[in-house]
Amino acid sequence: MEALGELHFHRLLVPLDGSESSELALRAAVTVALRDRSTIALITVVPDMVSESSRWGWAAQSPAALQADADDEGDKRLREAIARIPEEIPVRTHLKRGKAGPEIAAHANESNYDAILMGARGIGRVGAAMVGSVSQYVMRHAQIPVFVAHAAREADGSAS
Numbered sequence: 001m002e003a004l005g006e007l008h009f010h011r012l013l014v015p016l017d018g019s020e021s022s023e024l025a026l027r028a029a030v031t032v033a034l035r036d037r038s039t040i041a042l043i044t045v046v047p048d049m050v051s052e053s054s055r056w057g058w059a060a061q062s063p064a065a066l067q068a069d070a071d072d073e074g075d076k077r078l079r080e081a082i083a084r085i086p087e088e089i090p091v092r093t094h095l096k097r098g099k100a101g102p103e104i105a106a107h108a109n110e111s112n113y114d115a116i117l118m119g120a121r122g123i124g125r126v127g128a129a130m131v132g133s134v135s136q137y138v139m140r141h142a143q144i145p146v147f148v149a150h151a152a153r154e155a156d157g158s159a160s
Contacts, residue, residue, distance in 0.1 A: 004089045005023060005081075008036045009032055009036055009038055009114040009115045010036055010037070010039065010114055011031060011038065011041070011112060011113045011114050012014060012029045012038055012039070012040050012041065012113065012114065012115055012116075012160075013041050013103050013104075013107070013108055013109070013111070013113040013116045013117075013119055014026050014029045014040055014041070014042050014043070014044070014116070014117050014118065015042075015043050015044065015100070015119075015138075016042055016044045016077055016078065016081055016139045017044065017045075017046070017100070017119065017121070017134075018077055019119050019121050019149040019151070020119070020130060020151035021119025021120050021121060021149050021150050022118070022119035022149075023117050023119070023151070024119060024150075024151050025117045025119045025147075025148075025149040026042075026081060026117075028117050028149060029117045030085060030086065031088065032090065032117075033089045034084070034086065034088075038089070038114075039089070039090040039091070039092065039126055040085065040089055040090070040091050040092075041091070041092045041093070041094060041111070041113065042078055042081055042082070042091060042092070042093045042094070043093075043094040043095075043096060043099070043104060044074045044078055044094075044095055044096070045074075045095075045096045045099070045100040045104065046070040046071060046073065046075050046095065046096070047070055047086075047097070047098075048067075048073040048097040049063045049066040049070055050063045050064065050067050050100050050152055051062075051069040053066075053072055057064040067097075071095065071097075072103045074095045075095060078093045083103060084152050094107060100120065100134045100137075101133075101134045101136075101137030101138055101141070102120070102137070102141070104134070104138050104142075105138050105141035105142045106117070107139065108138070108142045108143070108144055109141075109144075110141060113144055114144065114145070114158070115124075115144055115145045115146070115147060116138060116142055116144060116146045117147045117149065118144070118146065118147070118148055118149070118151045119135070119149050119150070119151070120132075120133070120135040120148045120149070121133075121135075121146070122136070127141070135148045150158055
């Protein structure tokens, strides 16, 4: 039987959603990038407010203004992550609009990444069965390896 060797990844995709699990995935990506001299691509997906507005029966604010707010929030998330990544790691960013799972998987499949390192929000089996899980969607549809990080639970038993 052949001995196991180390994995090496040089182009990593890290989806960010602001969760503790997403943060854990980013830390893992930084660890790999420092070891393997990898590049990291960060992706965040915001709702497509303009196309979703057609389903609303009311509008408290214009869809364009809501979209600008969502885009600003996504851009802020990306900038804050870049600021915490060591300077020696090359970083690219991608801000997408739409549903997170399909956007992440499509971007990964259209690009040349070695792996996706992403967080799982931890809604549990029942919740995932009812509403779907972004990480489950990406694992089923991405054509590259997907590693899912799940942040540890706090001592009181609540999710982080």
